Amino acid sequence: MRQKETITRKKLYKSGKSWVAVATAFAVMGVSAVTTVSADTQTPVGTTQSQQDLTGQRGQDKPTTKEVIDKKEPVPQVSAQNAGDLSADAKTTKADDKQDTQPTNAQLPDQGNKQTSSNSDKGVKESTTAPVKTTDVPSKSVAPETNTSINGGQYVEKDGQFVYIDQSGKQVSGLQNIEGHTQYFDPKTGYQTKGELKNIDDNAYYFDKNSGNGRTFTKISNGSYSEKDGMWQYVDSHDKQPVKGLYDVEGNLQYFDLSTGNQAKHQIRSVDGVTYYFDADSGNATAFKAVTNGRYAEQTTKDKDGNETSYWAYVDNQGHTIKGLNDVNGEIQYFDEHTGEQLKGHTATVGGTTYYFEGNKGNLVSVVNTAPTGQYKINGDNVYYLDNNNEAIKGLYGINGNLNYFDLATGIQLKGQAKNIDGIGYYFDKDTGNGSYQYTLMAPSNKNDYTQHNVVNNLSESNFKNLVDGFLTAETWYRPAQILSHGTDWVASTDKDFRPLITVWWPNKDIQVNYLRLMQNEGVLNQSAVYDLNTDQLLLNEAAQQAQIGIEKKISQTGNTDWLNHILFTAHDGQPSFIKQQYLWNSDSEYHTGPFQGGI
Numbered sequence: 001m002r003q004k005e006t007i008t009r010k011k012l013y014k015s016g017k018s019w020v021a022v023a024t025a026f027a028v029m030g031v032s033a034v035t036t037v038s039a040d041t042q043t044p045v046g047t048t049q050s051q052q053d054l055t056g057q058r059g060q061d062k063p064t065t066k067e068v069i070d071k072k073e074p075v076p077q078v079s080a081q082n083a084g085d086l087s088a089d090a091k092t093t094k095a096d097d098k099q100d101t102q103p104t105n106a107q108l109p110d111q112g113n114k115q116t117s118s119n120s121d122k123g124v125k126e127s128t129t130a131p132v133k134t135t136d137v138p139s140k141s142v143a144p145e146t147n148t149s150i151n152g153g154q155y156v157e158k159d160g161q162f163v164y165i166d167q168s169g170k171q172v173s174g175l176q177n178i179e180g181h182t183q184y185f186d187p188k189t190g191y192q193t194k195g196e197l198k199n200i201d202d203n204a205y206y207f208d209k210n211s212g213n214g215r216t217f218t219k220i221s222n223g224s225y226s227e228k229d230g231m232w233q234y235v236d237s238h239d240k241q242p243v244k245g246l247y248d249v250e251g252n253l254q255y256f257d258l259s260t261g262n263q264a265k266h267q268i269r270s271v272d273g274v275t276y277y278f279d280a281d282s283g284n285a286t287a288f289k290a291v292t293n294g295r296y297a298e299q300t301t302k303d304k305d306g307n308e309t310s311y312w313a314y315v316d317n318q319g320h321t322i323k324g325l326n327d328v329n330g331e332i333q334y335f336d337e338h339t340g341e342q343l344k345g346h347t348a349t350v351g352g353t354t355y356y357f358e359g360n361k362g363n364l365v366s367v368v369n370t371a372p373t374g375q376y377k378i379n380g381d382n383v384y385y386l387d388n389n390n391e392a393i394k395g396l397y398g399i400n401g402n403l404n405y406f407d408l409a410t411g412i413q414l415k416g417q418a419k420n421i422d423g424i425g426y427y428f429d430k431d432t433g434n435g436s437y438q439y440t441l442m443a444p445s446n447k448n449d450y451t452q453h454n455v456v457n458n459l460s461e462s463n464f465k466n467l468v469d470g471f472l473t474a475e476t477w478y479r480p481a482q483i484l485s486h487g488t489d490w491v492a493s494t495d496k497d498f499r500p501l502i503t504v505w506w507p508n509k510d511i512q513v514n515y516l517r518l519m520q521n522e523g524v525l526n527q528s529a530v531y532d533l534n535t536d537q538l539l540l541n542e543a544a545q546q547a548q549i550g551i552e553k554k555i556s557q558t559g560n561t562d563w564l565n566h567i568l569f570t571a572h573d574g575q576p577s578f579i580k581q582q583y584l585w586n587s588d589s590e591y592h593t594g595p596f597q598g599g600i
Contacts, residue, residue: 149177160318161191162212175200175214182214183207195290195327197276199251206253206274209290209327215272217248225263232263232283246271253285254278258538259445266367268332270534275332277353277367288327293317301339312362313340325350330530332364333357345436347398354398358437365437366424371397371404376413383413383433396421396435403435404428425508439584440509443537450545453482453490454504465498474585475569476501487553498561500568502579503551509533509540511582516543518578522567524550 153166164172164185171190176183184193184200184207195209205214222237233242234256242261247254255264255271255278266280276285294316302308313321314328314335321340325348326333334343334350334357345359347368354370357363374387384392385399385406392411397404405414405421405428416430418438425438457463457479461470465477477498482490506512513533519525525547531540555561569577579585 149180151179153178155192158191160316160320161189163190163192175205181211182216183212184214195287195292197253197274197285197287202251204248204251204253206287209292217246217253219248220254231260232265233261234263249284252282254283255285258536259443268364268367268534269536270530270532271536273330273530275327275330275364275532275534280353280367288325288332290327291316291322292329294322294328296342297321299340311339311341313342325355330532331361333362334364346401347403348401349398356398356403356435356437366422368403369393369395369397371399382410383415384411385413396426402432404433405435440533442506442509442512445537445541448541450504450548453480453484455481457481457493462495472501474502474579474582480504484549484552486556487549487551499551500564502568503548503564504544507584509537511584512540512544514578514582516540516547518567519547519550524554 150164150166150172153164153172155162155164164176164178164183166172171185172178173185173187173190176185182205184198184205185191186193192212193207194212195207197204197206199205204217206217207214220234220243223235223243224237226233226235226242234247234254235242242256244256244258244261247256253276255267255269255276256262257264263283264278265283267278269276269278274287276287278285291314294314297313297315298310299313299321300308300310314326314333315321321335322328323335323337323340326335332355334348334355335341336343342362343357344362345357347354347356349355349370352370354368356365356368358365371385371393372387374385374393377384377386377392385397385404386392392406394406394408394411397406403426405419405426406412407414413433414428415433416428418425418427420426420441423441423443425441426435427438428435461467463479464472466473466475477500479493479495479498481493483493483497483499485491502511502515506515510533513531513535516525516531520527520529520531525543529543531543551564554563567578569579571577571580575581
């Protein structure tokens with residue numbers, strides 16, 4: 001598998017809790033050409049240029065006191081028209097969805113969104129069938145309607161699962177229309193399916209993890225797959241343009257990037273609150289088994305000498321310790337197949353696919369190459385990994401549960417350096433070479449109407465506040481060329497119209513996601529959407545624009561920006577400010593044993 005990598009060198013400055021890179025002073029392109037990386041590296045730090053430009057660094061939080069916080073919230077009631085969202089079962093005694101907090105105080109968003117391609121050939125190739133598939137592309141259609149609606153029955157809990165008993169006392173099975181909602185019940189057990197993706201009669205259904213209500217997807221119509229520059233697209237036969245978004249292909253879900261139209265392969269993507277893995281060859285989606293209403297629990301084990309060790313596991317609502325790969329309240333995590341111990345900071349291979357889970361919360365970060373059987377070889381100061389054919393492997397691999405990277409040209413194991421690989425930043429330990437998650441890069445995006453209006457008014461220092469030695473920091477405010485007055489109309493700014501830089505520019509996807517979640521919590525942004533690191537970059541950018549509209553409306557209502565300064569830059573209830581909680585801008589971002597300075 002080909003992996004993309006970039007390396008740059010930057011002279012760095014450190015100021016308080018903020019890190020700034022010396023680039024051309026205020027070379028702002030839509031307030032997006034600010035460079036932020038970790039300070040004083042002795043080896044190149046991987047970075048990638050985009051419209052938002054360079055990323056900063058972010059790694060694993062330090063160990064924290066283990067604690068479990070269980071929070072019960074009622075499942076919101078929805079109308080019969082909103083099938084596929086929340087609970088349609090008003091009669092069930094298990095309507096509450098317990099939202100459990102992971103045992104850490106870290107402020108990390110969901111991890112993930114590794115973008116790779118198994119195709120490397122240039123040029124354009126066309127096919128009317130999906131790559132590696134031999135079946136015909138279906139014509140445009142929607143899933144067939146289910147049976148006549150069943151009303152007046154009741155859900156009954158059985159062995160921790162739910163079955164549905166109709167008015168005649170019969171337990172239903174298969175695909176059913178229950179009071180206007182499409183639901184599925186196992187043909188053998190009758191258990192209701194929740195949190196699963198199923199192919200039923202060549203139609204893809206996803207059944208909500210809370211309500212079990214099914215959702216269907218638009219089918220691809222009469223077009224053809226086209227390979228361009230090593231990436232697959234699906235070109236519509238009518239407008240001759242690549243389709244974009246999530247589509248049903250003969251009962252299999254496939255995803256095409258919203259900006260480029262490139263098909264997702266060997267990638268993790270979140271769409272409408274559901275996280276999928278898209279196969280490296282076919283591009284077909286797999287949804288992770290969803291688990292809710294449980295809790296994290298600290299468990300202990302003893303070795304043969306009687307020494308006791310503790311670990312974290314997840315116990316479902318029936319008291320069973322879950323095992324394997326699971327979607328735990330929106331976070332993809334792995335639990336040992338035998339003990340149920342949660343995996344953190346390591347790789348696990350499931351169904352032939354190798355996943356890497358970051359070391360703080362144990363959330364899925366990326367899918368990586370599965371290492372062949374082989375062995376390490378030391379040659380002087382260099383370390384290689386040779387397969388059974390005595391060939392050195394190259395790229396990012398999971399080996400014995402650890403993340404290792406081998407140079408694409410030489411095969412030499414990387415140690416003591418940070419590197420961006422397929423849109424994700426890792427640091428590889430100077431002694432072991434084992435990798436750890438740092439940050440997720442923002443994908444390149446096209447300029448839009450907001451970009452040209454948000455550009456800095458001009459480059460004079462009077463257009464900026466909270467500079468350090470003439471350089472931008474995380475706490476910088478700037479004067480945009482125009483403001484969105486009342487959230488509706490662009491007007492020229494005045495010398496009183498300053499806005500936080502962090503509202504229009506983010507050094508990496510992690511901080512952008514955290515910012516959007518903050519805006520949701522503050523009521524500035526709609527709370528119904530789910531944003532994480534696996535969300536398409538275009539959707540995150542559009543959400544940021546909606547947040548800007550909300551901010552400008554509130555500024556017009558209050559007549560000031562004091563409230564905005566308060567939620568972004570002020571400590572609350574003994575907790576650091578939002579900015580100081582971001583890993584890039586606090587001392588924890590420094591590796592005390594790595595090539596960095598060791599904190600501030």
